[in-house]
Amino acid sequence: MNDRTVKDAYMEVVESQLQTGDPPETKATLDRLLAAGYGNGEAMQLIAAVAKNEMQAMMAGSRPFDNARYAKLLAKLPEID
Numbered sequence: 001m002n003d004r005t006v007k008d009a010y011m012e013v014v015e016s017q018l019q020t021g022d023p024p025e026t027k028a029t030l031d032r033l034l035a036a037g038y039g040n041g042e043a044m045q046l047i048a049a050v051a052k053n054e055m056q057a058m059m060a061g062s063r064p065f066d067n068a069r070y071a072k073l074l075a076k077l078p079e080i081d
């Protein structure tokens with residue numbers, strides 16, 4: 001899988017979260033970043049970076065998605081750990 005395919009996959013995750021409203025923190029974060037002056041594409045990429053972080057932690061720790069951790073990371077945006 002090339003880098004572009006991986007990036008697209010994380011963007012699809014974010015788009016799905018926005019469409020379903022689950023978790024609601026994704027939409028709240030997008031709205032907050034847009035209000036702060038970020039463009040839609042840039043805001044989506046920031047959120048996708050957090051989704052990537054959480055999914056990598058899931059795989060590394062063989063654990064389920066941690067919504068509380070994900071929400072905490074989203075709240076830190078635009079800073080990324």
